[in-house]
Amino acid sequence: MKVPFVDLTEQHREIRDEIDSVIREIIDQSCFVGGPHVETFERDFAAYCGTRYAVACKSGTDALKLALMAVGVGTGEEVITVPHTFIATVEAITSVGAHPVFVDIDKATYQMSPDRVADFLEGECRVEKDGRVVNKNSDRPVVALLPVHLYGLPSDMEPLLALADRFGLKVVEDAAQAHGASCHLDGEEKRTGTFGQVGAFSFYPGKNLGALGEGGAAVTDEQDRDQRMRLWREHGQSEKYVHVSPLGWNMRLDTLQCAVLSLKLKSLDKWNQKRRQAAQWYRERLQNDDRIVLPVEPSGRKHVYHLFIVRLPNRHQVREELSKQGIGVGLHYPISLHLQKAYQHLGYKPGDLPVSEAVAESILSLPMFPHLTEEQVDYVCRTLVAALG
Numbered sequence: 001m002k003v004p005f006v007d008l009t010e011q012h013r014e015i016r017d018e019i020d021s022v023i024r025e026i027i028d029q030s031c032f033v034g035g036p037h038v039e040t041f042e043r044d045f046a047a048y049c050g051t052r053y054a055v056a057c058k059s060g061t062d063a064l065k066l067a068l069m070a071v072g073v074g075t076g077e078e079v080i081t082v083p084h085t086f087i088a089t090v091e092a093i094t095s096v097g098a099h100p101v102f103v104d105i106d107k108a109t110y111q112m113s114p115d116r117v118a119d120f121l122e123g124e125c126r127v128e129k130d131g132r133v134v135n136k137n138s139d140r141p142v143v144a145l146l147p148v149h150l151y152g153l154p155s156d157m158e159p160l161l162a163l164a165d166r167f168g169l170k171v172v173e174d175a176a177q178a179h180g181a182s183c184h185l186d187g188e189e190k191r192t193g194t195f196g197q198v199g200a201f202s203f204y205p206g207k208n209l210g211a212l213g214e215g216g217a218a219v220t221d222e223q224d225r226d227q228r229m230r231l232w233r234e235h236g237q238s239e240k241y242v243h244v245s246p247l248g249w250n251m252r253l254d255t256l257q258c259a260v261l262s263l264k265l266k267s268l269d270k271w272n273q274k275r276r277q278a279a280q281w282y283r284e285r286l287q288n289d290d291r292i293v294l295p296v297e298p299s300g301r302k303h304v305y306h307l308f309i310v311r312l313p314n315r316h317q318v319r320e321e322l323s324k325q326g327i328g329v330g331l332h333y334p335i336s337l338h339l340q341k342a343y344q345h346l347g348y349k350p351g352d353l354p355v356s357e358a359v360a361e362s363i364l365s366l367p368m369f370p371h372l373t374e375e376q377v378d379y380v381c382r383t384l385v386a387a388l389g
């Protein structure tokens, strides 16, 4: 048996006729940029998330950049984030001229640790008379918190939001891997992307909601932020050839991608549920093996299993064996970002963020996609247990 790491063929087969017909319609109309399909997708995606606005853009990386700019992060300021994430989280910070400050992750959930954020803010920052928070080591203002809902599990938002409130920080969420995940907050179930001021999503093909290519969106409740992100997305123009912002890019998302995303959005909850079912099959088969650490789903937080991660004692050996047996696996992510050459200049060294480092060295991502079958999960689990020896 072969089990790919991700297989999107079944997902596309389910809605293939609708995809073909909307692509035909767009080609017939020769309307490839902007238009009603973009507006409809933005409206539908905002409604799905539970925000007033969504700004579709070229990628999740662009969405993060727009989000940081929309909350006012600028040159020379610092943003608190995690080193256990895809590099795009941090690229977005540096691309707006700001500096990342890494805090360690929680040992059980692999998400930003509220305790470590508190340690940093209380121990390494001072609060100026005007309320600004300044990093005592760098003398730079600390202005925002950027948690990542990694693997599809929402970060521990209640204490993070309380800290942001106490220290006057803006909150931008990296929800690139967590479309449809949710948290109970203030007695309400809220979806990721809606906890802070702006949430950023990626529609890279393998994501829970994936385009037929690159794509992203930033969601917000605030009209002013929505308007500014729209300006920056499109050459700083308020109307054709009228440029009102000195900053601007071409970050538009193609009409075709928006049309396909609207179709796929209708199946997102069903496909997330299938991912949760596959995760349950993994749990049933692996939970009694104490060599394997399974992902946790703390109460009040709904995981949508973009990735199913296990921690293992001998990751490299198991990885090789699974590959030999026709099973696709991944490493998300093998080197903690604070130890990457790209961020050497920040001065972190091995041992500074021990949980992130230990997790990066021991994780393995098992096959996960909505149409993964119980038979496939069974084969992966049997092969994994045998490989552990």
Ligand SMILES: Cc1ncc(COP(=O)(O)O)c(C=O)c1O
Pocket: 059, 060, 061, 062, 085, 086, 088, 089, 148, 150, 174, 176, 177, 201, 202, 203, 204, 214, 215, 216
């Ligand atoms: C956590 C995280 N943040 C940001 C991104 C960036 O998204 P994109 O690849 O669409 O630019 C990704 C994509 O893999 C991601 O996983």
